[in-house]
Amino acid sequence: MADAARKLDTSSSALAVRDLQAWYDESHILHGINFDVAPGEVVTLLGRNGAGKTTTLRAIMGLIAKRAGAVQFEGRELIALPARTIARLGIAFCPEERGIFSALSVDENLMLPPVIKPGGLSRDDVLTMFPNLRERLSSQGTKLSGGEQQMLAIARILRTGAKFLLLDEPTEGLAPVIVQQIGRTLATLKNQGFTIVLVEQNFHFAASVADRHYVVEQGRVIDMIPNTEIQTNLGKLHAYLGV
Amino acid sequence: MFELLGIPPQALFGQLLLGLINGSFYALLSLGLAVIFGLLNIINFSHGAQYMMGAFVAWMGLTWLGIPYWGALVIVPLVVGTTGVVIERLMISKLYHLDHLYGLLLTFGLALIIQGLFRNGFGVSGLPYSIPSQLSGGTNLGFMFLPNYRAWVVVASLIVCFGTWFAIERTRLGAYLRAATENPTLVGAFGINVPRMITLTYGFGVALAAFAGVLAAPIYSVNPNMGADLIIVVFAVVVIGGMGSILGAILTGFGLGIVEGLTKVFYPEASSVAIFVIMAIVLLFKPAGLFGRTA
Ligand SMILES: Nc1ncnc2c1ncn2[C@@H]1O[C@H](COP(=O)(O)OP(=O)(O)OP(=O)(O)O)[C@@H](O)[C@H]1O
Ligand SMILES: [Mg+2]
Numbered sequence: 001m002a003d004a005a006r007k008l009d010t011s012s013s014a015l016a017v018r019d020l021q022a023w024y025d026e027s028h029i030l031h032g033i034n035f036d037v038a039p040g041e042v043v044t045l046l047g048r049n050g051a052g053k054t055t056t057l058r059a060i061m062g063l064i065a066k067r068a069g070a071v072q073f074e075g076r077e078l079i080a081l082p083a084r085t086i087a088r089l090g091i092a093f094c095p096e097e098r099g100i101f102s103a104l105s106v107d108e109n110l111m112l113p114p115v116i117k118p119g120g121l122s123r124d125d126v127l128t129m130f131p132n133l134r135e136r137l138s139s140q141g142t143k144l145s146g147g148e149q150q151m152l153a154i155a156r157i158l159r160t161g162a163k164f165l166l167l168d169e170p171t172e173g174l175a176p177v178i179v180q181q182i183g184r185t186l187a188t189l190k191n192q193g194f195t196i197v198l199v200e201q202n203f204h205f206a207a208s209v210a211d212r213h214y215v216v217e218q219g220r221v222i223d224m225i226p227n228t229e230i231q232t233n234l235g236k237l238h239a240y241l242g243v
Numbered sequence: 244m245f246e247l248l249g250i251p252p253q254a255l256f257g258q259l260l261l262g263l264i265n266g267s268f269y270a271l272l273s274l275g276l277a278v279i280f281g282l283l284n285i286i287n288f289s290h291g292a293q294y295m296m297g298a299f300v301a302w303m304g305l306t307w308l309g310i311p312y313w314g315a316l317v318i319v320p321l322v323v324g325t326t327g328v329v330i331e332r333l334m335i336s337k338l339y340h341l342d343h344l345y346g347l348l349l350t351f352g353l354a355l356i357i358q359g360l361f362r363n364g365f366g367v368s369g370l371p372y373s374i375p376s377q378l379s380g381g382t383n384l385g386f387m388f389l390p391n392y393r394a395w396v397v398v399a400s401l402i403v404c405f406g407t408w409f410a411i412e413r414t415r416l417g418a419y420l421r422a423a424t425e426n427p428t429l430v431g432a433f434g435i436n437v438p439r440m441i442t443l444t445y446g447f448g449v450a451l452a453a454f455a456g457v458l459a460a461p462i463y464s465v466n467p468n469m470g471a472d473l474i475i476v477v478f479a480v481v482v483i484g485g486m487g488s489i490l491g492a493i494l495t496g497f498g499l500g501i502v503e504g505l506t507k508v509f510y511p512e513a514s515s516v517a518i519f520v521i522m523a524i525v526l527l528f529k530p531a532g533l534f535g536r537t538a
Pocket of ligand 2: 053
C-alpha cells in the first residue's frame with residue numbers, strides 16, 4: 001500500500017502527503033504517512049486512540065516543529081513553511097479540542113480568523129448554517145455547550161475563503177442529533193466544493209459523509225478503503241479499529 | 244472655613260490631587276506591564292528605565308532639537324517604543340523557548356545598563372523640563388488651587404488608559420491580541436503573524452512607559468533614577484491588581500494612588516508603606532490579585 005501510494009500521480013491531488021514523519025521532542029510519532037486527497041473529496045483518517053491522526057493534521061498544518069517528508073498542497077510544498085503561511089495558502093484547521101477562546105465573545109470567535117481569499121461564506125451564510133449561534137453571539141465563547149462550541153469552531157473557518165478543511169474529530173462527545181447536524185453540514189460543504197480531511201473515531205459517521213477512508217496505525221497509513229466498498233470490508237475495518 | 248475630621252480641605256484635596264497624579268503614573272505603567280505580561284508572559288523589569296528614557300528623550304528633543312512638549316508627547320513614545328521593538332527582536336524573542344525567568348533576568352539587566360548609561364551621560368542631579376506655556380498656572384476652584392499641568396496629567400492618563408482598554412477589549416485588533424494571549428499556536432494556524440504581534444505589543448507597552456515619562460518630565464526632575472524609584476511601587480500595584488488584567492491595572496493604579504494620598508492626610512507616617520501593606524493583605528487573601536485570573 002505504501003509503495004502504491006507513493007507512485008500515485010500527485011498532480012491531480014489537492015493534497016498529497018508522502019512519507020510524512022513527525023516527532024514530539026525525541027519521540028518519533030509519525031513513521032511515514034502517505035495519502036492523497038482529490039479536489040472536492042471528503043477523506044477520513046480512521047484509527048485507534050494514539051494512532052497519530054491528530055499528529056498528522058498538525059504536521060500538515062505546520063504545527064509540529066520537527067517534521068519531515070513531503071506535503072504538497074495544490075502543487076506547493078508545505079513541509080518547511082510556518083503555520084501562518086500554510087493557513088494563508090488556503091488550508092483551514094479545526095482542532096480536536098475546538099480551541100474556542102474564552103476571552104472572546106461568540107461573535108469575536110466567529111470573526112477572528114482573517115479572510116485569506118475571496119469566496120468564503122459570509123457571516124450571514126454561516127449563521128444561517130448554524131442558527132444556534134445567532135442567538136448566542138454576545139455570550140462568552142466558552143459558555144456555549146460542547147455542541148455549540150464545535151459548531152462555532154467549524155463556522156469560523158468557513159468564512160476565511162479556505163476551501164480545504166482539516167477537521168479533527170468534530171463529532172467527539174456530542175449527542176446524536178448534533179452529530180447528524182454536523183453530518184448535514186459536511187454534506188452541504190462538499191456540495192459547495194470544499195475539500196475535507198476528517199479525523200474520526202465514529203465509524204458510522206465517517207461512512208455517512210466520506211468518499212474514502214485511510215486507516216492509520218502506529219504512525220503509518222496501513223490501508224485505504226473507498227466508501228463504496230465499505231460493506232465488503234467491514235470485518236477488516238473492525239479488526240483495524242478494534243470496535 | 245469648613246473642616247473635615249479636623250483636616251483643612253486644602254490639605255485633603257491637595258493630597259487627593261497628588262494621589263490622583265501618582266495614580267495616573269501607576270495606572271499607565273502597570274497597564275504597560277499588564278499588556279506585555281499578557282502576551283509575552285514576561286515581567287518587563289526594564290519598564291522603569293523605559294519610563295525614564297521617555298523623560299530623557301523628551302528633554303533631549305526640547306534641548307537639542309527644539310521639539311516642544313506637544314510634539315514630544317507623540318514622537319517620544321514612537322522613538323522609545325521603537326527601541327523596545329529592537330530589544331524584543333534582538334534579545335527577548337530569543338528567550339521564549341526558555342523559562343520565563345530568563346526574560347525577567349534579561350529585562351532586569353537591561354534596566355541596569357540603561358540606567359547606568361544615562362547616569363554616566365547626564366549625572367544624577369536631574370535636568371529641568373518646563374511646563375508648556377499653555378498649561379502653566381492654575382485654576383482656583385474655590386476649595387483648592389488646581390495647577391493646570393497636573394489636571395492635564397490626570398486627563399491625559401485617563402484618556403490613554405481607557406483608549407488602550409477600549410482598543411484591547413472592544414476592537415478586532417484587540418480580539419487578535421486577547422486570542423493570541425490565550426492560544427498563540429491556534430491564532431498562528433489561522434494565518435495571523437503572531438511573532439510580529441508580540442514584537443509590536445512589546446513596543447506598545449514600552450511606548451506607554453515612555454508616554455508616562457514625557458508626562459512626568461515637567462513635574463519631576465528628569466533624572467536617571469526616576470524610573471527605578473517609581474517602578475518598585477508599580478510592581479506592588481501590579482501584584483495587587485493581578486498580572487495580565489487590563490482594567491485591573493488601570494483601576495488599581497488610580498485607586499492606590501488615591502489611597503496613598505489619603506494616607507498622607509490621615510496617617511502620614513504610613514504613607515510610604517501603605518501600598519506595600521495593601522499588597523501583603525491582598526496576597527494573603529487573593530494571591531492572584533484583585534482582578535487576576537487564576538490559571
Ligand atoms: N504533545 C505531545 N507530546 C508527546 N507525545 C504526544 C503529544 N501529543 C501526542 N503524543 C503522542 O503521539 C501519539 C499519537 O497521538 P495523536 O494525538 O496523534 O493520536 P490520535 O490518533 O489523534 O488519537 P486520538 O484518537 O486519541 O485523538 C500518541 O502516542 C500520543 O501519546
Ligand atoms: Mg486525536
